[in-house]
Amino acid sequence: MSAAVLDAPRPTPAGPSQFPGEETIAEVDFVTEMKLRTWARQRYCNAGAREPDWHPVILDEMRRIDGEVWA
Template identity: 50%
Template sequence: MHAILTDVDFIEEIRLRRWARENYKPAGERDESWHPVVLDEMQAKDTESHGADLVLHNDAT
């Protein structure tokens, strides 16, 4: 997965990423004290959502 995750094992990383997906908050509402894995996964979801918005917008035109 990502190099910043050396302090958690694989199972814990998966749990943190799942929690991040299920408890997603927009960037302005995130607590910077959350675990880096959680913040990384929420940022990944931002990127995915932005990409999906571009695809939907292009399909509509």
């Protein structure tokens, strides 16, 4: 997969949401979201090595992986 996945559209939140990041993730189409999550799993790194400008879906997936490690 190319690095273009990092350039996926970053929608702006429409308003307050019940869950953090929900509005951003909900705005990305399913195929793009799966590509972003796959990219995150293939290139997982610890929290200190993550770039803050990565797509919110990538950061969300890496946080999920963090939780799996200790589950």
